[in-house]
Amino acid sequence: MSNSVTAEQPAIWLQGAGCSGCSVSLLNAVSPSIRNVLIDEVIPGKHVNLRVHATVMAGQGDAVVEVMEDTARECKGGYLLLVEGSIPTADGGVYCEIGEKDGKGITVATWLKELAADAAAVISVGTCSSFGGIPAGKPNPTGAKSVKAVLDEAKIDVPVINVPGCPPHPDWVTGTLAQVLIGGLPGPDDLDDDLRPLAFYGSLIHENCPRRAYFDEGKFAKKFGDPGCLHELGCKGPVTYADCPTRLWNGGVNWCVGAGGPCMGCTQPEFPDLVSPLYEKLSDVDLPTIGDYWRSE
C-alpha cells in the first residue's frame, strides 16, 4: 500500500442505490473539514484528489464517464474507490445507472466491478454499501446487495473496509481515510468480523451510554421526552456497535439517544429488518447489566 499512496491520492466516489445522506454527513466533518479534505493537504504532503463525486464535481455527462475510465487506467492499483449506496443486481442491475456508452446505460454494478478490480482498496461508506441497508430491506425489490457481496460473487479480490451507519459519522469516514493515508490499509486485527474499523465500532452503544445508569436501575422512559433509559421505547443500543455516545454528532452538539431518540441500530448488518419494529422493545437478547434491578428479575 505504501507504494500506491502518492502525494496526490486519486479517489473516486461512486453513488449506487442510496440517498446521498452519507455524502451530506461527510460535509459535516469538523476536523478535518470537507474543505481540508478537498483543497488542502489533508496529511502533510498528501492530497486527496477526489476526481469523481456526483454531488460536488463541476463536470457532468460524458466527462464523468471519461474521468472514471481514465482514472482506472492511469492510476491502476493506486486509487481509492469509495462507494455510497447499495448495488441493485436484479434484472441485470438496471435499477441504477450512471452515464451511458454508445447510447446504452451503464449499471452501477458494472461500474463497481470495473473500478474495484484496479483499485488499491474499496471503502464502503454507509450501511447500504456495507450491508445492503434499506434498499435490501424486505422484499428487496431491486435485488440490492452490499459491495462486498457483489465483489465476492464476481471473484474480485480487493481489500474492502466497511464504514456503516445511516448515515456514518463523518469522523468514521475521514478517520478511515486518514488511517489509509498515514499507516496504509488496516490489517485484520484492525477490523471486526463485519470489516468495520474497531477504532470506531469496537464497543456497543449500550456500553458507553450516558443513560446506562437508568437501565441498570430499571428506570425507563414511557413516552418521548421522558427521562430514563429508552429500552422500552425500542432502543437498539444493546446490539449496536458504534462510538456515538462518546464521539457525539455534528461537532459534539448531540446524538440520537442524547436527544431522547432510541438508537435504531443503523450501523448493523441487521438494519433495518432485524431491528424492526424500530419503536418496539428488543426481545430475546442477553442484555449486559451491572444493576440490582435486573438481578432481581
Add this chain to the structure above:
Amino acid sequence: MGKIVIDPITRIEGHMKIEAVVDGGEVKEANSSGMLFRGFELILNGRDPRDANRLTQRVCGVCPTSHATASALNIDSAFGLADKIPDNGRILRNLILGSNYLQSHILHFYHLAALDYVDVTKVADYDGTDPDMLAVKKFIERGALAPFVPRYEGDYRLPKEVDQAAASHYLLALHMRRKCHELLATFGGRGPHSCATVPGGVTEVPTVDKIASFLWRVNELRNFIDNVYVPDILAVAKAYSDYFEIGGGAERFLSYGAFDLDGKEADLTKRERLHKNGSVGTDLGAEPLDPSKITEFVRHSWFADSSTGKHPSQGKTSPEPGKKGGYSWIKSPRYNGEVHEVGPLARMVASYAQGQETVKTLVDSVLGEFNAQPAVLFSVLGRHAARALETKLVADAMAEWVLELKVGEPVSVEAPVPEEGEGMGIVGAPRGALGHWMKVKDHKIENYQLVVPTTWNASPKDDNDQPGPIEQALIGTKVKDESNPFELVRIVRSFDPCLACAVHAVTPKGRTLAGYRIA
C-alpha cells in the same frame, strides 16, 4: 437536428439524465429521466406504521427532515392525533425542519449551482493575503483540479474580484452549511437523518441552555444569509441577467404551505402556516389548496394506462416496462389537471400573491433592485432569488419561534398504533410540495404513497401531452454551444432536483424488466 444527452447530471441529488432535441440552436423537445429505483413503498408495506417515520427519511439524505415531518403529520392524522401535538412539539418540529431548510438552500446555491456561474480557477490570479484564498491558490498551483475541472467552458462572466469573492464564499458556505446541521442537532439529535421528529411530537426536551445555544447559532447563520448569501445572489444576477428571461416553464405553481403556526386545527389545508398554501398562476391569482384535486397520470410513464388519473390516496402502481410512448419511471402529478411547479419559488409566489407581509417586503426589495416586475420571478434567476429570500424568511422566523418554547412543558403525546387508520401529511419541503399518504390495517402499513417535489418538477408529459415543469423550462431555450450546453444545466439545477425522491415512488410488482432500459 441534434440531440444533447447529459447523463449523469451532477451537482443534484441522485441519478438524472436529460435529453434535449435541438434544432437551429433551440431546444424543441426535452425529456427528463430518473436513473435509480429502490422501491421504497414496497419496502414500507407490512411494517409498523411508526417505522415509516425513520425509514422515509432515507428516501433523501439532503432533505430527510421533510420526510420526517410529512410522515409524522401523516401518522399523527392516521392515529387520530393531528390536533393533539403539544405546542412544544409543533415548535420543535418547525425548528428542526427549518434548520434543514437553511442547510439545503445554502448547499444548493454554493455547492450545487454556483460552479455553473463561478470560475474557481480565477483564484490563481489572487494577490491578496487571505489565508483561505491562498489555500485555494496553492491547490490550483498543485495542478490536480478535480472536482472543479473538467466542466463546461466558455461562459464564466463574473469580474475577477467578484469571482474570487464568490470562490471564498464557496469555502465559507461549507462551514455555514455544516453549522446548519449543528443547529438542527441541538433539538434534532443529529443530521442528516435526525431521530427527534416522531409520531406524537418530538423526542428532545427544550432547556434554557439549548434555547440560548440555538438562538445564537441561528443568529450567526442569519448574519451569513443577510450579508453573504443574498448579496451573492444579487451579484450573480447582475452578471447573468439574461437568466431572468429564460427557464420559465410551467404557468402554475403549487404550495402546501410550510411551518405550522397552529397545532389545534386537524385539517392541514386550513392550518395556519408561515407560508400560505394554494395554486397560483403567473398572474398571481391564487386559489386555496384542495388536495382532492391532485391526480397522477401515467400515459408517458411505464405504468398500465388503467392506473392513470388516480388520487395518491388511491394510488395504484401497475408497471408496464417498455410501454409504448413511455419514457420515464416518474409519474406525472397534476393539480386540477394542470402542470404545476413546486419549490421555494412556488411557495414565495403563493405567499406573495396572498399578501404575506414579510414575503411581500422581501420580494419587492429584490424586484426594486432590478427595477423589475414580478414576471421576472418565473425564470432561472427567479428560482435562485426566491430560494435565498426564503432562507432569510425561515431563519428570521426561527429566531422568534425558539423563544416560544416552554421549558418543562410536554413535547409529545403517546402514539399507540391503531388497528386501522388513514392519514395524510403535507408539508413544504425545501424542494417543494411533499405529500405522504397512508392506510393502516391490522396495526400495519397496508399502503404508503409519497408524492414528492421532484416528481412534480421532473415529471414527463401527462395524458394530455403537457410536458412537465423542467421539460417546459427547457423547451424553447437557445443553446449557444451544443458541446457546452450551460443553458440547459443552469435551468435544470435552478429547480434543485432530488432524484432519489422522485424515483422512489414506483413499485414494479411484476419484475419483467430484463431487456429494457430504465431511463
